[in-house]
Amino acid sequence: MNIPLKPQTSQPARALAGRVALVTGSTSGIGLGIARALAAAGADVVLNGLGVASEIGRTREQIAAEFGVKTSYSPADLTRPRSIAEMIAATIAQSGRLDILVNNAGIQHVAPLEQFPVEKWDRILAINLTSAFHTTRLALPAMRQNGFGRIINIASAHGLVGSPFKAAYVAAKHGIVGLTKVTALETAEESITCNAVSPGYVYTPLVEAQIDGQAKAHGISRDQVIRDVLLAQQPNKRFATVEELGALTVFLSTDAAASITGIALPVDGGWTAH
Structure with missing residues (x-):
């Protein structure tokens, strides 16, 4: 059987030019680092997260000016499915596409199981896990229509191992790894990949x-x-640094990573090698 092979070429500096990326939880920290890395690679970016409106506006303007890409912001509440749906719909309406989805938003609470506040459990599961289900199911039709998609879920070393007093966080991150695998299997023949990045301390x-x-x-x-x-x-x-996670996310978003799907990639300094 003769299988046509594409010529191997190095990735250009702006390998994501023309792509549109949505990064949840991207007004600070890891998410902002990832959004900046995607913009540096040429992708237009949609930010989402909490913060002071004026500061978010300055961040948008800085990214646009520094990297020459379009930037926008969605204030979507990731605990509300309708708000998530409006964010995805607005992104597609503005750009006509959604190529890269980075599910990064997350919160944490530490307490023994018998003392773990039920409302904290519900909120952590909603933001850290359920929101990724909603963004993924709503982004897939646009990715299928355009024949390209990259879904990158920011999990954690706690998606691979447990720690005491972090019941909700560990459960949610294990769930993200499972969701990643299912998404990868369901999209394996469609030029869409789904992977999890599992950092230790960043x-x-x-x-x-x-x-x-x-x-x-x-x-x-x-x-x-x-x-x-x-x-x-x-x-x-x-x-680890946010720049390292940004560089990895960019790589997973390129054509060079087309055969990488369904994995949970530790970026944890050897934590899960024990």
Whole structure:
């Protein structure tokens, strides 16, 4: 059997030019880093998340000016299916397509099982897992119509292993990995891929605040907090960066990653290698 092969070429610097990407939870932290990386690769980006309107506006303007792409913002409440549907519909109406969907939005709460607030469980599952189901099911028709799609779910090392006191977060991230596999199988013949990225600790302003808080609470140095508390499970003893996650997301969005689908890729410094 003769199978035609495309010539192998390196990815151009703006490999995603002409693509439209929606990143949930992208007004700060990991999501914003991913949105900036996609824009740097040429994709128009739709931001979504919480924040002060004026600051979000400045972020949009900065991305557009720095990378020469179109940027927009959706204030969609990811706990409300109707709001999610309106966000997807508006994205497609504005651009005529939706090529890249990054499900990044997430929240956390830590408590023993018997003390875990029911309302916290419900909210974490809604934002961390159920919202990805809704964005995915609503984005797929446009991806199928255009013959291309990349769905990238930001899971966690906690999608692969458990930790005490994080019942809702661990359950949701395990669910994201399962949803990733099902989506990949259902779209395997349609030039659509779905993968999960599973970070360990990533350096963000929120983590920086945790370092100072833990140092004061335990009466230890910042370095001890980083090595012995936050990075206790990460053998490489360093945080991943938002730039690393952005670069990986860009790669998974390109033609070079067309045969990578259905995986949960750890970016955790060896945490899940134990």
